[in-house]
Amino acid sequence: MKNHSIERREFIKLMGVGAASLGLGNSAPRLIAKTPDGVLVDSPEEYGGFLVEKFTDLNFPYEYDPNALKRMSERSTVFSRNVWDPDRQDRPETSEDLAYINLVEGKGQIPNQTRLDYALMAASWHTANVHGRASYQWELHRGMVRGLGLHELGPWDPADLDMSWEEATLAVKHAALFYGASLAGVAELNPLWLYSDRFSPQKEDRGRAIPVLSEGDRFGQTDEALYIPQSMNRVVALAFEEDFYGIENSPGRLASAAVGDGYSRMAYTAATLAEFIRGLGYRAIPAGNGIGLSIPMAIDAGLGQLGRLGLLITPKYGPRVRLAKVITDMPILPDPRINFGVVEFCEACLLCADDCPSNAITHGLRTWEGKTPSNNPGTLKWYIESEKCYDFNGFSCSNCKRVCPFTKPNNSWLHRIIRKAIEARIGPLNSLMVTLDQASGYGQQLQNREFWGMDGKKCITSRESM
Ligand code: SF4
Numbered sequence: 206m207k208n209h210s211i212e213r214r215e216f217i218k219l220m221g222v223g224a225a226s227l228g229l230g231n232s233a234p235r236l237i238a239k240t241p242d243g244v245l246v247d248s249p250e251e252y253g254g255f256l257v258e259k260f261t262d263l264n265f266p267y268e269y270d271p272n273a274l275k276r277m278s279e280r281s282t283v284f285s286r287n288v289w290d291p292d293r294q295d296r297p298e299t300s301e302d303l304a305y306i307n308l309v310e311g312k313g314q315i316p317n318q319t320r321l322d323y324a325l326m327a328a329s330w331h332t333a334n335v336h337g338r339a340s341y342q343w344e345l346h347r348g349m350v351r352g353l354g355l356h357e358l359g360p361w362d363p364a365d366l367d368m369s370w371e372e373a374t375l376a377v378k379h380a381a382l383f384y385g386a387s388l389a390g391v392a393e394l395n396p397l398w399l400y401s402d403r404f405s406p407q408k409e410d411r412g413r414a415i416p417v418l419s420e421g422d423r424f425g426q427t428d429e430a431l432y433i434p435q436s437m438n439r440v441v442a443l444a445f446e447e448d449f450y451g452i453e454n455s456p457g458r459l460a461s462a463a464v465g466d467g468y469s470r471m472a473y474t475a476a477t478l479a480e481f482i483r484g485l486g487y488r489a490i491p492a493g494n495g496i497g498l499s500i501p502m503a504i505d506a507g508l509g510q511l512g513r514l515g516l517l518i519t520p521k522y523g524p525r526v527r528l529a530k531v532i533t534d535m536p537i538l539p540d541p542r543i544n545f546g547v548v549e550f551c552e553a554c555l556l557c558a559d560d561c562p563s564n565a566i567t568h569g570l571r572t573w574e575g576k577t578p579s580n581n582p583g584t585l586k587w588y589i590e591s592e593k594c595y596d597f598n599g600f601s602c603s604n605c606k607r608v609c610p611f612t613k614p615n616n617s618w619l620h621r622i623i624r625k626a627i628e629a630r631i632g633p634l635n636s637l638m639v640t641l642d643q644a645s646g647y648g649q650q651l652q653n654r655e656f657w658g659m660d661g662k663k664c665i666t667s668r669e670s671m
């Protein structure tokens with residue numbers, strides 16, 4: 206039988222490391238209660254007003270079938286299939302493309318699509334598109350300072366500075382936030398979340414699968430395989446807040462700008478954090494969407510839970526985040542996984558499914574397998590038909606994030622009540638709160654004139670402004 210008692214030392218670890226997981230060491234969460242599976246804590250600053258259950262080691266906020274779940278091939282993702290899969294060729298132009306054609310051909314005024322919006326969108330994607338591939342290199346300068354290769358000093362030992370590994374873990378997360386992450390957490394790397402092979406992006410080579418292997422201590426990339434040694438068994442999961450008002454503009458160019466801005470920050474932060482870890486004498490692989498599945502790694506690192514819309518939902522920003530990660534052999538300490546009632550709330554709330562223009566999100570129950578070749582079976586969840594999502598309009602749609610009650614800032618009585626309902630895990634009340642949330646007007650599309658302050662009001666574009 207499971208022993209539900211929590212030792213004092215374990216409790217302190219859950220509280221302390223978890224608080225630091227978001228870089229808020231001086232405002233530790235408040236203990237509310239012990240639960241059968243961990244502790245219930247409260248931190249308006251760290252968790253945006255939610256009560257959050259922090260699990261002890263053996264508990265997951267999701268279920269997977271170890272006999273059915275296999276490592277996914279990167280070739281199965283919709284982005285890869287768009288390149289090599291005959292079934293994904295000759296797609297109709299996305300509405301994003303069509304809107305652009307309409308704009309440049311001057312075919313009338315299209316809501317939320319002006320040259321101002323397009324300029325913001327294009328610039329947002331710039332760093333990701335121009336420097337993204339270089340950022341995700343496995344080996345860069347390796348901590349060079351005035352010609353000194355810091356890695357040549359060997360692996361750093363925190364004891365040299367009278368630091369514990371808990372404090373060293375905090376330092377790594379601190380660096381992640383310093384370089385621009387909104388949230389950072391650490392997980393033991395589950396090899397099931399690594400892609401089984403990498404999709405070759407070379408045009409002349411399209412469709413070729415490059416296996417991802419673990420063979421002893423071999424580390425590196427060749428044309429034939431990627432080698433990730435088993436000693437690289439930690440992952441730093443990174444989340445980047447997307448601009449609230451940009452997302453509220455969905456479907457539109459400003460929503461795409463918010464997404465592109467996230468992609469660009471992912472590239473910068475993952476690259477620099479990896480270089481920081483290399484400077485401490487450890488190996489580091491920075492990645493955006495590549496190498497493996499970011500969402501389960503982020504869940505394992507205690508950043509949030511999976512929602513009906515197929516994305517990570519974090520307590521503080523909801524699904525309004527992009528994800529990146531750094532895989533390393535630095536022995537930093539994993540964070541506890543968390544539960545704040547997302548599954549129960551999503552069962553009652555269908556807003557994202559109702560507002561999805563491509564019907565990519567199911568109104569049904571969670572299942573063990575999906576409907577398309579881009580779904581990887583073996584996890585109990587709501588599977589998304591990602592082809593439908595992609596084909597609707599590329600990156601300009603974020604309707605599911607726009608309407609999700611978790612996206613909203615914690616600035617109204619209504620959302621505080623929703624959060625209380627989540628805390629109480631009361632299903633029928635959840636449904637009522639969703640109805641009230643809609644009635645309050647939240648989730649309506651924000652027009653670009655409001656975004657830019659053309660209505661004479663103060664410009665409201667600002668991350669963390671609410
Ligand atoms: S981004 Fe748009 S099309 Fe894609 S799942 Fe969300 S609501 Fe549907």
Ligand code: SF4
Pocket residue numbers: 512513514550551552554555556557558605608609610611
């Ligand atoms: S909109 Fe509702 S159902 Fe969809 S992810 Fe958000 S809370 Fe869950």
